[in-house]
Amino acid sequence: MNKASIVIIGAGISGLSTAYNLAKEGMQDIHVIDKGYFTNGSTGRCGAGVRQQWSTKMNCILAKKSIEFFGRANEELGYHKDIEFKQEGYLILATTEEEDLQFEKNVKLQNSLGIPTVKLTVEEALKVVPHLNKDSFISATYCKTDGHVNPFLMSEAYYLAAKKLGVNFHFYEEVKAIVIEEKTIKKVVTDKGEYITDKVLNAAGGYAKEIGLMAGVEIPVFSENHEILVTERSKPLQGPMVMSFSKNIYCQQVPHGSFLMGRSNPYAEISHDISSSWEFLDEMAKTVLHILPEVAKLRVIRTWGGSYNISPDRQPIISDTKELKGFYMACGFSGHGFMFAPITGELLTEIILEKTLDEYANELHIDRFKDKDITVFEHSVV
Amino acid sequence: MSKKDIIICRCEDISLQDVHDCLESGYTTVEDIKRILRVGMGPCQGQTCSHLIQAEIAKFLGMRKEDVLFQKTRPLVTGVSLEAIAKQALKGEENE
Numbered sequence: 001m002n003k004a005s006i007v008i009i010g011a012g013i014s015g016l017s018t019a020y021n022l023a024k025e026g027m028q029d030i031h032v033i034d035k036g037y038f039t040n041g042s043t044g045r046c047g048a049g050v051r052q053q054w055s056t057k058m059n060c061i062l063a064k065k066s067i068e069f070f071g072r073a074n075e076e077l078g079y080h081k082d083i084e085f086k087q088e089g090y091l092i093l094a095t096t097e098e099e100d101l102q103f104e105k106n107v108k109l110q111n112s113l114g115i116p117t118v119k120l121t122v123e124e125a126l127k128v129v130p131h132l133n134k135d136s137f138i139s140a141t142y143c144k145t146d147g148h149v150n151p152f153l154m155s156e157a158y159y160l161a162a163k164k165l166g167v168n169f170h171f172y173e174e175v176k177a178i179v180i181e182e183k184t185i186k187k188v189v190t191d192k193g194e195y196i197t198d199k200v201l202n203a204a205g206g207y208a209k210e211i212g213l214m215a216g217v218e219i220p221v222f223s224e225n226h227e228i229l230v231t232e233r234s235k236p237l238q239g240p241m242v243m244s245f246s247k248n249i250y251c252q253q254v255p256h257g258s259f260l261m262g263r264s265n266p267y268a269e270i271s272h273d274i275s276s277s278w279e280f281l282d283e284m285a286k287t288v289l290h291i292l293p294e295v296a297k298l299r300v301i302r303t304w305g306g307s308y309n310i311s312p313d314r315q316p317i318i319s320d321t322k323e324l325k326g327f328y329m330a331c332g333f334s335g336h337g338f339m340f341a342p343i344t345g346e347l348l349t350e351i352i353l354e355k356t357l358d359e360y361a362n363e364l365h366i367d368r369f370k371d372k373d374i375t376v377f378e379h380s381v382v
Numbered sequence: 383m384s385k386k387d388i389i390i391c392r393c394e395d396i397s398l399q400d401v402h403d404c405l406e407s408g409y410t411t412v413e414d415i416k417r418i419l420r421v422g423m424g425p426c427q428g429q430t431c432s433h434l435i436q437a438e439i440a441k442f443l444g445m446r447k448e449d450v451l452f453q454k455t456r457p458l459v460t461g462v463s464l465e466a467i468a469k470q471a472l473k474g475e476e477n478e
Contacts, residue, residue, distance in 0.1 A: 036413075037411055037413040037414045037417075038409065038413075038414045038417055038418070039417055040413070044417060152417045152418065156418065230423075231464070232424075232425050232461055233424075256420070276456060276457050281457075281467055282467060282468075282471035283471075284464070285464040285465070286468045286471055288464050289464060289465055289469075293465075295464070296463065296464040296465040297463055297464075297465055298463065298464060299461030299462055299463050299464075300458055300461065300462055300463075300464060300467070301424070301425050301427060301458065301461050302423070302427060302456050302457070302458070303457050303458065304456050
């Protein structure tokens with residue numbers, strides 16, 4: 001039987017980042033448990049974009065701090081490869097008057113927080129991405145410090161750095177129960193063994209709700225399938241991620257040369273489904289042909305799906321809970337857990353080690369949903 | 383012949399040496415190796431390399447090849463341009 005100072009459930013990017021940060025602070029006997037292969041969950045399925053252009057202050061702050069980390073990640077983590085951090089921006093298209101007005105507000109908010117977004121006319125946007133269909137949008141916003149990070153390699157960088165600091169990893173092992181006696185966590189039971197511990201971090205991504213219920217903690221999140229596709233490689237064609245909320249698309253060429261693109265399904269049901277559908281392929285293809293006809297000439301080679309774990313205000317829950325001492329959670333990222341992972345790990349480490357949190361981070365607590373109407377809501381989500 | 387000169391994945395230019403290094407560093411399933419090396423992520427979607435990698439894993443772990451789990455097969459069966467898919471979809475809508 002293992003003794004653990006903390007059991008982290010889920011070796012996706014949030015669990016990895018937190019394991020690394022805790023170990024860096026000197027915590028020993030950290031055990032990370034994951035039911036599948038390396039990055040089998042949402043991290044390995046994500047769109048690999050990292051952006052700071054949000055409509056809520058909270059998401060802007062989390063994104064900016066994370067981008068700063070990506071810039072120094074190879075060095076800080078002592079990674080022998082490269083996380084492929086590419087900063088060629090996000091170009092977000094407005095296609096309606098309403099969206100144009102909202103973007104005006106977004107840019108003001110982002111600028112006030114030190115994020116260098118600019119609003120562009122159609123002509124100016126065409127200088128950034130010349131192959132855009134000029135008739136498909138009315139204005140755009142552009143932040144040149146947004147970009148891309150390779151999710152597999154970023155995860156490996158954290159994983160190797162955490163391992164070097166003594167963190168124990170258990171892949172292909174599934175958590176079956178969290179044993180609680182007198183409102184205290186006693187142990188975590190898996191299909192392979194037991195871990196004596198009084199601390200658990202729920203970083204289970206799409207399964208965060210189920211892990212919460214194992215501990216008797218209700219977390220107001222749900223999971224939804226979001227599909228994505230990748231094309232064959234092409235020569236460098238497009239620097240920035242091109243995105244539109246109203247047209248429902250994000251599309252970026254990654255350093256490897258492939259294009260990654262995805263959209264949400266307005267009819268998606270709450271479930272753990274991560275399968276591929278022909279409807280997605282049809283809708284995606286039509287949208288790309290309309291906005292980026294040049295990119296539509298490329299061949300699709302693979303499609304897949306992954307879970308968005310969605311919170312009521314589309315902002316993450318990074319929190320402990322009054323209901324159960326020693327139970328922590330990083331969930332409800334609503335499709336953006338990968339790009340927020342560096343700050344997620346840092347904040348959780350502060351929460352777990354009972355340090356004083358920066359004022360803003362208190363709003364990430366799960367209690368914000370208790371008996372309250374949601375007043376702040378993130379609109380900028382595909 | 384040096385293991386560096388034996389190409390296992392032609393799409394992503396991955397050598398037998400790369401695969402052995404990956405096994406040595408603890409990644410011992412097709413799915414794991416795929417994500418670290420990109421084998422099976424190119425245009426042929428692993429039709430050439432996956433079997434070879436399965437065999438290398440079997441040798442490394444002392445298992446039978448057929449007991450090494452294969453990667454998940456995902457659509458599409460072959461590469462198709464987005465334009466062709468879009469035009470077919472639009473044609474279908476007109477006919478409705």
